[in-house]
Amino acid sequence: MIDEIQKRLLAEVADLHEVPEGAYNLRANSKLAGRSTTANIDIITKEDVSGIDIKIKDGTKNESVHIPVVLSDSGLKETVYNDFYIGENCDVIIVAGCGIHNCGNQDSEHDGVHRFYVGKNSKVRYVEKHYGEGDGTGKRILNPVTEVYMQENSSMEMEMVQIKGVDSTIRTTKAELDAGAKLIVRERLMTHGNQTAESIYETNLNGEGSSADVVSRSVAKDSSYQKFDSRITGNAACTGHTECDAIIMDNAKILAVPQLEANDIDAALVHEAAIGKIAGEQIIKLMTLGLTKEQAEEQIINGFLK
Amino acid sequence: MLELKNISFEVSDEKGTKEIIKDLNLKIDDGKFVVITGPNGSGKSTTAKIIAGIEQPVSGSIYLDGKDITNKTITERANAGISFAFQQPVRFKGITVLDLLKLASKKQLTPAEAGKYLEMVGLRAKDYIRREVNSSLSGGELKRIEIATVLARETKLSIFDEPEAGIDLWSFQNLIQVFKHMRETTKGSILIISHQERILEIADEIILLSDGTVVKQGTKEEILPELLKKANEKTALNKPA
Numbered sequence: 001m002i003d004e005i006q007k008r009l010l011a012e013v014a015d016l017h018e019v020p021e022g023a024y025n026l027r028a029n030s031k032l033a034g035r036s037t038t039a040n041i042d043i044i045t046k047e048d049v050s051g052i053d054i055k056i057k058d059g060t061k062n063e064s065v066h067i068p069v070v071l072s073d074s075g076l077k078e079t080v081y082n083d084f085y086i087g088e089n090c091d092v093i094i095v096a097g098c099g100i101h102n103c104g105n106q107d108s109e110h111d112g113v114h115r116f117y118v119g120k121n122s123k124v125r126y127v128e129k130h131y132g133e134g135d136g137t138g139k140r141i142l143n144p145v146t147e148v149y150m151q152e153n154s155s156m157e158m159e160m161v162q163i164k165g166v167d168s169t170i171r172t173t174k175a176e177l178d179a180g181a182k183l184i185v186r187e188r189l190m191t192h193g194n195q196t197a198e199s200i201y202e203t204n205l206n207g208e209g210s211s212a213d214v215v216s217r218s219v220a221k222d223s224s225y226q227k228f229d230s231r232i233t234g235n236a237a238c239t240g241h242t243e244c245d246a247i248i249m250d251n252a253k254i255l256a257v258p259q260l261e262a263n264d265i266d267a268a269l270v271h272e273a274a275i276g277k278i279a280g281e282q283i284i285k286l287m288t289l290g291l292t293k294e295q296a297e298e299q300i301i302n303g304f305l306k
Numbered sequence: 307m308l309e310l311k312n313i314s315f316e317v318s319d320e321k322g323t324k325e326i327i328k329d330l331n332l333k334i335d336d337g338k339f340v341v342i343t344g345p346n347g348s349g350k351s352t353t354a355k356i357i358a359g360i361e362q363p364v365s366g367s368i369y370l371d372g373k374d375i376t377n378k379t380i381t382e383r384a385n386a387g388i389s390f391a392f393q394q395p396v397r398f399k400g401i402t403v404l405d406l407l408k409l410a411s412k413k414q415l416t417p418a419e420a421g422k423y424l425e426m427v428g429l430r431a432k433d434y435i436r437r438e439v440n441s442s443l444s445g446g447e448l449k450r451i452e453i454a455t456v457l458a459r460e461t462k463l464s465i466f467d468e469p470e471a472g473i474d475l476w477s478f479q480n481l482i483q484v485f486k487h488m489r490e491t492t493k494g495s496i497l498i499i500s501h502q503e504r505i506l507e508i509a510d511e512i513i514l515l516s517d518g519t520v521v522k523q524g525t526k527e528e529i530l531p532e533l534l535k536k537a538n539e540k541t542a543l544n545k546p547a
Binding site for chain 2: 217245279281282284285286287288289290291292293299300302303304305306
């Protein structure tokens with residue numbers, strides 16, 4: 001059974017207010033809290049380690065899989081391995097995400113290892129949201145590892161969001177792209193207090209005509225720390241772009257490390273990084289519309305992270 | 307009515323302090339279309355910013371409808387009914403034109419309702435309403451969106467700081483129509499900082515600033531002919547023999 005706290009966490013991380021349509025696997029406090037499969041999407045519990053295999057048949061279109069995780073008991077630590085086998089010619093949405101409620105004094109930690117095997121010509125939209133809450137002294141820790149293996153002409157759009165309440169996170173994402181494959185990553189991140197967040201992206205463009213666009217927008221408040229480390233390697237005729245755009249506030253610190261490596265004369269790679277405080281003129285403009293300074297800052301941040 | 311009494315404003319740098327506005331006095335009556343003009347560096351834009359609260363005078367007082375607003379913040383002045391269109395419009399990542407118009411109007415405008423303000427400044431609403439107010443828009447487009455935010459506020463005093471700056475001729479023609487329309491429909495006052503003869507021509511009153519102070523204030527008929535005469539003489543003097 002899902003309690004009220006867990007329901008709230010599910011709403012935060014997966015926009016779930018009721019049982020989702022299609023396939024799903026709900027995990028609460030390290031236990032299975034609900035599962036549904038469809039004719040095209042099967043979910044199987046792993047036997048050797050904690051986690052599940054999600055198998056999506058060839059040609060599956062307009063279907064979704066929700067696999068959110070919620071932790072509400074203080075002191076829980078778990079590592080979960082979820083493997084997604086997406087057949088050829090699919091068009092699916094996968095919604096993951098983890099919410100931690102920690103009211104105790106022990107750290108709670110969820111480390112999810114997700115591996116995606118995307119078949120030829122398949123199209124995947126992946127949404128992963130992380131959220132933390134609770135007034136305990138125990139930390140809320142999330143260390144997701146995502147590996148993506150993309151076959152010819154497949155495409156994957158990844159939305160990675162962490163806006164609130166996670167004390168420490170190291171997000172590691174690796175992608176291998178075959179010919180014609182296309183990867184788009186949009187990361188949105190906000191840290192506050194003494195939180196730390198490290199994002200590591202390693203993208204290998206191995207096939208001719210493959211492309212990647214890895215963009216992070218982040219806001220660091222208070223004394224928080226962020227590191228964005230994105231490396232694109234072009235091993236064929238390909239195009240790659242990585243960008244970090246960050247707003248720094250208060251006593252926060254941000255390190256951006258975009259890296260490019262071209263191993264083919266026809267690899268076209270670009271990186272951009274910008275870190276700066278909110279422009280005073282932006283605040284003044286919104287104040288001339290009747291907003292207070294605080295309201296103006298909130299609007300600017302909300303827009304930036306939208 | 308807006309009234310500025312004995313306003314002075316200074317700027318300081320490593321070389322010392324310089325008085326930009328000197329004991330300036332002016333009045334803008336309700337429902338009037340007033341243009342402040344004058345040479346570069348005469349203090350026009352600074353005066354506009356002082357009225358909006360963006361700059362603070364070192365002395366003097368500002369009254370709006372008889373109430374002293376000298377120590378009021380930008381926000382308080384905005385909520386008291388003063389709008390300000392920037393000479394250089396501000397860009398925002400992630401904030402759309404619709405978002406900005408909603409903030410300006412303080413209403414949950416539908417795209418259709420917001421779109422009417424864009425149509426007023428000559429922009430096709432469906433082409434712009436969902437776009438971010440960022441560098442993907444040209445200077446002229448940003449300028450017109452900036453003006454639309456002031457129109458959406460529908461306040462008692464709308465200030466436009468050099469609306470013609472940075473826009474092309476076509477946009478300028480459209481801008482004149484916007485101000486003509488505003489003049490006919492708005493219940494509030496309009497204050498424009500401008501050098502442009504065509505904007506001066508549609509004013510009720512013209513205020514001429516020079517070296518940080520008002521040298522003349524009067525109706526268009528009183529001020530404009532003399533201004534144009536002086537401008538023509540200057541042009542003639544500058545022509546090669």
